[in-house]
Amino acid sequence: MRIGVLTSGGDAPGMNAAVVAVVRRALVRGWSVSAIHEGYAGLMEGRIADIGWNGVSHVQQLGGTVLGTARSPEFRTSAGRKEAVFHLVQARISRLVVVGGDGSLTGANALRAEWGAHIEALLKERRITRDAANTHPRLGLTGLVGSIDNDLWGTDRTIGCDTALHRIVDAVDTLTSTARSHQRSFVVEVMGRRAGFLALAASVCTGADHVLIPERPADDWEGEVCAALWRGRHLGRRKSIVLLAEGACDRQGKRIEAEALRAMIERELQIETRTTVLGHVQRGGTPSAYDRVQSTALGVAAVDRLVGEARGAEPTVMTTAGPSVVPRLLAECVRKTAEIATALDEGRFQAAVNARGPEFMELLAAHDTHGRPAGSQAVQRRLLLAHVGAPAPGMNAAIHAFVRTVSVAGHVPVLAHEGLRGLLEGRLAEVDVDGIQSVGATLLGTNRWRPRTTGEVAQLRKALQTHDIDGVVLVGGFGALEAAAAMRVPCAVVPATISNNVPGTEISVGADTAVNAICEAIDRLKQSAVGSRHRVFFVEVMGRRCGWLARAAGIGGGAELVYTDEEPPTLDRLRQDVAGLNAAMDAGRTVGIVLVADGVPDPYRAERLADLFRQESGGRFDTRVCVLGHLQQGGRPSPADRMLAVRLVQKAVADVLSGCRPCVVGLASGAVKTERVEHALAASDRDARRPTFPRLLASVTDPPGPPSA
Numbered sequence: 082m083r084i085g086v087l088t089s090g091g092d093a094p095g096m097n098a099a100v101v102a103v104v105r106r107a108l109v110r111g112w113s114v115s116a117i118h119e120g121y122a123g124l125m126e127g128r129i130a131d132i133g134w135n136g137v138s139h140v141q142q143l144g145g146t147v148l149g150t151a152r153s154p155e156f157r158t159s160a161g162r163k164e165a166v167f168h169l170v171q172a173r174i175s176r177l178v179v180v181g182g183d184g185s186l187t188g189a190n191a192l193r194a195e196w197g198a199h200i201e202a203l204l205k206e207r208r209i210t211r212d213a214a215n216t217h218p219r220l221g222l223t224g225l226v227g228s229i230d231n232d233l234w235g236t237d238r239t240i241g242c243d244t245a246l247h248r249i250v251d252a253v254d255t256l257t258s259t260a261r262s263h264q265r266s267f268v269v270e271v272m273g274r275r276a277g278f279l280a281l282a283a284s285v286c287t288g289a290d291h292v293l294i295p296e297r298p299a300d301d302w303e304g305e306v307c308a309a310l311w312r313g314r315h316l317g318r319r320k321s322i323v324l325l326a327e328g329a330c331d332r333q334g335k336r337i338e339a340e341a342l343r344a345m346i347e348r349e350l351q352i353e354t355r356t357t358v359l360g361h362v363q364r365g366g367t368p369s370a371y372d373r374v375q376s377t378a379l380g381v382a383a384v385d386r387l388v389g390e391a392r393g394a395e396p397t398v399m400t401t402a403g404p405s406v407v408p409r410l411l412a413e414c415v416r417k418t419a420e421i422a423t424a425l426d427e428g429r430f431q432a433a434v435n436a437r438g439p440e441f442m443e444l445l446a447a448h449d450t451h452g453r454p455a456g457s458q459a460v461q462r463r464l465l466l467a468h469v470g471a472p473a474p475g476m477n478a479a480i481h482a483f484v485r486t487v488s489v490a491g492h493v494p495v496l497a498h499e500g501l502r503g504l505l506e507g508r509l510a511e512v513d514v515d516g517i518q519s520v521g522a523t524l525l526g527t528n529r530w531r532p533r534t535t536g537e538v539a540q541l542r543k544a545l546q547t548h549d550i551d552g553v554v555l556v557g558g559f560g561a562l563e564a565a566a567a568m569r570v571p572c573a574v575v576p577a578t579i580s581n582n583v584p585g586t587e588i589s590v591g592a593d594t595a596v597n598a599i600c601e602a603i604d605r606l607k608q609s610a611v612g613s614r615h616r617v618f619f620v621e622v623m624g625r626r627c628g629w630l631a632r633a634a635g636i637g638g639g640a641e642l643v644y645t646d647e648e649p650p651t652l653d654r655l656r657q658d659v660a661g662l663n664a665a666m667d668a669g670r671t672v673g674i675v676l677v678a679d680g681v682p683d684p685y686r687a688e689r690l691a692d693l694f695r696q697e698s699g700g701r702f703d704t705r706v707c708v709l710g711h712l713q714q715g716g717r718p719s720p721a722d723r724m725l726a727v728r729l730v731q732k733a734v735a736d737v738l739s740g741c742r743p744c745v746v747g748l749a750s751g752a753v754k755t756e757r758v759e760h761a762l763a764a765s766d767r768d769a770r771r772p773t774f775p776r777l778l779a780s781v782t783d784p785p786g787p788p789s790a
């Protein structure tokens with residue numbers, strides 16, 4: 082049986098990781114694979130070739146698509162699609178994975194719907210044999226959504242969107258520093274076609290003063306922009322940033338041009354204003370870790386679906402809900418996406434916002450909170466934010482969101498320096514939170530202290546009383562849960578740790594940045610070995626006894642092997658892995674990456690494994706050890722970590738204000754949810770400090786070489 086894979090429409094970073102996953106998963110499942118080059122245009126010309134395991138080596142870290150892509154007007158015609166059917170049958174392809182945007186998926190849907198009719202016609206024209214017609218009665222089809230715009234209904238993210246956000250947020254962070262120096266304004270136009278997600282998300286990540294998106298046009302956009310910028314300056318901000326989605330319009334449907342916006346700001350507010358149109362840099366470059374990891378999971382799921390499904394099953398799209406992959410009907414996704422466009426055309430903007438989903442609405446709420454002045458309640462409550470545990474990128478975004486959310490609700494935000502120890506010592510302070518989202522670690526400092534004895538619990542409760550604290554938001558790791566359990570006042574934990582070992586959430590703030598840091602390091606290691614050839618790197622990564630970080634980075638970085646405390650290298654496994662790596666080297670591989678979590682049992686630590694593999698390689702390769710250490714904890718927080726921090730903090734503050742029992746606010750299938758701390762702790766291994774439920778993508782890791790024949 083043979084599966085075909087093509088990329089189509091606008092290129093998107095992460096498409097290559099999807100292609101790698103499709104090719105290798107299909108081979109592992111015993112299928113042959115054909116690569117179709119240059120999208121539908123190539124398909125109609127029969128540009129189809131066999132592709133094997135090594136045909137996709139070291140491409141997942143590349144931007145764009147190695148298969149090539151194209152826009153093909155001819156494929157929009159039935160005659161064009163008949164040619165496509167002809168070449169698919171000629172190449173004996175019975176299952177197809179299409180990686181593309183909504184246009185490409187619409188085309189794929191048409192291809193599949195017309196399949197039977199085209200087969201009949203080709204048979205009549207004697208271009209295919211009866212035998213061929215009989216063996217290809219239908220086309221099995223699955224789509225993966227490649228588009229930086231995040232514009233398809235039914236999926237949290239499209240492939241490429243996260244990388245595009247990295248580019249935009251990097252650019253706006255950079256502009257912010259220069260804008261601050263000169264007290265300037267910037268209008269930044271970002272892509273997204275008719276979807277405002279990129280602009281809105283970037284605005285929340287960077288603390289932009291205003292955002293103009295297609296889903297929420299204003300009656301008087303000029304007035305709104307001016308009011309927002311004026312408020313920002315009034316709040317003491319030295320710069321003003323307006324993000325403009327390329328599809329933003331006024332209420333009459335007239336596009337808002339960046340230049341018109343700039344001129345208006347200068348005219349009305351007399352502030353020096355510059356325009357930056359980010360353009361195609363947004364879609365280029367190395368894919369982010371998320372776009373590699375999630376695209377891999379999507380590619381694997383697509384193949385598993387196609388291999389397992391009955392003939393004639395409805396075509397599906399693999400969508401994402403947080404880290405989970407959810408198959409949905411292709412026709413439904415295409416139809417609902419078209420309905421959003423119709424809602425925008427007809428001015429039913431709230432319907433469009435609702436259809437974009439809960440995360441979109443949470444980000445809108447965060448954006449609005451950012452711009453509002455502090456509220457004032459008759460009975461003001463004092464809410465404390467403190468960290469527990471190691472620093473994690475994104476903590477500053479959490480602090481920023483906390484201060485804004487609590488103040489706008491009319492209450493008093495109180496910040497503890499250096500965690501709960503700081504609270505005990507009365508080190509509470511004001512921090513200027515303007516623009517801190519982009520800064521790594523935490524401006525407050527953190528501390529691992531948490532109460533372990535009844536005496537310490539009493540001490541903590543007394544300190545809370547002394548400072549009139551009515552509720553607490555703890556932003557930190559596993560220890561934050563243990564501390565929360567000791568609280569008498571309402572308390573919510575926002576999980577923030579690069580290890581991602583906190584039960585009660587599928588992902589913690591900081592983990593995404595750390596995976597990006599590791600993937601970047603792996604990319605560099607691979608490049609460094611180009612000259613030396615035949616080298617295997619044993620890279621030790623953090624996470625202690627929770628292997629999530631190693632596993633996720635292993636997928637994103639294309640590691641050959643990953644060893645964690647959950648899946649330690651037993652002797653049997655080592656024997657197999659040594660043989661596998663040796664065979665891969667014999668088959669032409671020159672560089673290898675082995676990730677080892679720093680919590681594996683002592684005999685299996687990275688340097689020991691490196692010695693062992695070198696010894697057993699029979700001279701095939703040399704080994705090197707690389708300990709990434711605290712590089713993984715620092716660095717500017719990724720957009721995903723900033724957004725996550727904001728979403729979780731908003732809910733945590735709401736929970737605390739509503740008088741919650743100690744709880745942890747996390748994500749489940751991408752949605753924000755609250756779980757009681759005692760339940761979360763019950764679902765964890767307290768010794769190993771990790772959740773007991775499996776949430777690792779074990780099935781999608783890459784075996785070191787092709788399956789043996």
Ligand code: ADP
Pocket residue numbers: 089090091121151152153154155156157158181182183184185186187188189191227228
């Ligand atoms: P994207 O897939 O990124 O949305 P396009 O909208 O340009 O990009 O679509 C890519 C290709 O998919 C088009 O060039 C065309 O070949 C095919 N396509 C798009 N829309 C349709 C359609 N309605 N029917 C058939 N084919 C389509």
